[in-house]
Amino acid sequence: MVFKKMLSAFGVGGPTVDTVLSNPNTRPGLFLDGHVNLRGGETEARIEQISLALVTQVEVEGGGSEYTGVMEFHRMPVAGAMQLAPGQQMSIPFQLPVPWETPITDVYGQRLRGMTMGLRTELAVARAVDKSDLDLVSVHPLPVHEKILEAFSRLGFQFKKADVERGHIRGVRQTLPFYQEIEFFAAPQYAHAIKEVEVTFVTNPHTVDVVIECDRRGGMFGGSHDTFGRYVVEHANVDQVDWTRLVDGWISQMVTHYGNQFHPGNQFHHGAPSFHGHQGHHGGRGRGPGMGAVVGGAALGFAGGMIAGEMMDGMFDDDGGDEGFDE
Known part of the structure; x- marks a missing residue:
C-alpha cells in the first residue's frame, strides 16, 4: 500500500479526469455546459479542488521581441475538497459563462486561421501530481x-x-x-x-x-x-x-x-x-x-480565406496530466 501511495504521488495509478462538453460550440455571452468525469485510482485520493479555465494563444510584445504564449483568461471552480475512493466514478455537471469579450474562433462553420481556444480542466490532488484535461472550444460570432x-x-x-x-x-x-x-x-x-x-x-x-x-x-x-x-x-x-x-x-x-x-x-x-x-x-x-443562427447565411467568399486551425500536441503547457484536444 505504501508503494502504491508513493507511485500515486508521482501520478502513477492516481485518479483521472475527463471533461465532456454537451456542445463545444458557443458564443460570447453564452455558456459552455457539460460534465467533469472523475475515476478513482488504485488508492484513495483527496481532491482539493476541481476548476475549469478558458485558455487561448496570445501574441506578446515586449523588450523589442515578440512571442506567442498560452493565456488563461477565465476560471471557475467546479467542486471543492472531497475524498475519491479507489475506482470510484463521479460525474459533476457544470455551466461555464463565456465572457462577452471572448475572441471568435469560427465563422461560417470554419476555423479562423491563427485562432486556438480550449477549455482546461484542473484536478488538484493532495500530495500527488495534479491532473488535467483540455478540450477544443469553438466560439462563433454574435x-x-x-x-x-x-x-x-x-x-x-x-x-x-x-x-x-x-x-x-x-x-x-x-x-x-x-x-x-x-x-x-x-x-x-x-x-x-x-x-x-x-x-x-x-x-x-x-x-x-x-x-x-x-x-x-x-x-x-x-x-x-x-x-x-x-x-x-x-x-x-x-x-x-x-x-x-x-x-x-x-x-x-x-x-x-x-x-x-x-x-x-x-x-x-x-x-x-x-x-x-x-x-x-x-x-x-x-x-x-440560439446556436441555430450561428452559421446561417452565405459565406460570400469569407470562408475562402480560412483554414482549420491545427491542434498540435504539446501546444499547451504539459503538467504531467492526461492532456490533449478531444475530437
Missing part, C-alpha cells in the same frame, strides 16, 4: 459580428488571418487583458490607399466597440502609416441596418481623412469617430440567440 464581417466580404475585402494580442486599447473599456485582430487584405476599390485592414470587436451585453485599423500606403512625401477609427454599435435591430453601406462609409471616412495614429503599445488615440448603430437584441435573460 449576429452583429457576423453582419460586420459579412459586410467586409461583400465589399471585396479578403480574409488574411486572425490573432489575439496582449494589451489594452486606450479609450475602450476592456475586461480581458488582450484583444483580437481580424485581418483583411484591402478591397480593390481601396487598394490605392490602403494595404490591409484589421478589425477588433470589444463586446459587452449592450454594445460593441468596433475598432478598425487601416494600413495606409505611403504618399509621395511620406511613408506608410496607420489610421484608426472607433465605432460603437448596439445590440438592437440587427436586420434593420444596411451593414454593407455602413462599413463602406467607415472605411471611406478613414481613407479620406488621415485620422489618428496609434502609439507603440497598441493604445487608442482619443478623438476617433464614433457611430451608435443598432443591432438585434439578445433574448433569454441576456444569453443571446
Whole structure:
C-alpha cells in the first residue's frame, strides 16, 4: 500500500479526469455546459479542488521581441475538497459563462486561421501530481459580428488571418487583458490607399466597440502609416441596418481623412469617430440567440480565406496530466 501511495504521488495509478462538453460550440455571452468525469485510482485520493479555465494563444510584445504564449483568461471552480475512493466514478455537471469579450474562433462553420481556444480542466490532488484535461472550444460570432464581417466580404475585402494580442486599447473599456485582430487584405476599390485592414470587436451585453485599423500606403512625401477609427454599435435591430453601406462609409471616412495614429503599445488615440448603430437584441435573460443562427447565411467568399486551425500536441503547457484536444 505504501508503494502504491508513493507511485500515486508521482501520478502513477492516481485518479483521472475527463471533461465532456454537451456542445463545444458557443458564443460570447453564452455558456459552455457539460460534465467533469472523475475515476478513482488504485488508492484513495483527496481532491482539493476541481476548476475549469478558458485558455487561448496570445501574441506578446515586449523588450523589442515578440512571442506567442498560452493565456488563461477565465476560471471557475467546479467542486471543492472531497475524498475519491479507489475506482470510484463521479460525474459533476457544470455551466461555464463565456465572457462577452471572448475572441471568435469560427465563422461560417470554419476555423479562423491563427485562432486556438480550449477549455482546461484542473484536478488538484493532495500530495500527488495534479491532473488535467483540455478540450477544443469553438466560439462563433454574435449576429452583429457576423453582419460586420459579412459586410467586409461583400465589399471585396479578403480574409488574411486572425490573432489575439496582449494589451489594452486606450479609450475602450476592456475586461480581458488582450484583444483580437481580424485581418483583411484591402478591397480593390481601396487598394490605392490602403494595404490591409484589421478589425477588433470589444463586446459587452449592450454594445460593441468596433475598432478598425487601416494600413495606409505611403504618399509621395511620406511613408506608410496607420489610421484608426472607433465605432460603437448596439445590440438592437440587427436586420434593420444596411451593414454593407455602413462599413463602406467607415472605411471611406478613414481613407479620406488621415485620422489618428496609434502609439507603440497598441493604445487608442482619443478623438476617433464614433457611430451608435443598432443591432438585434439578445433574448433569454441576456444569453443571446440560439446556436441555430450561428452559421446561417452565405459565406460570400469569407470562408475562402480560412483554414482549420491545427491542434498540435504539446501546444499547451504539459503538467504531467492526461492532456490533449478531444475530437
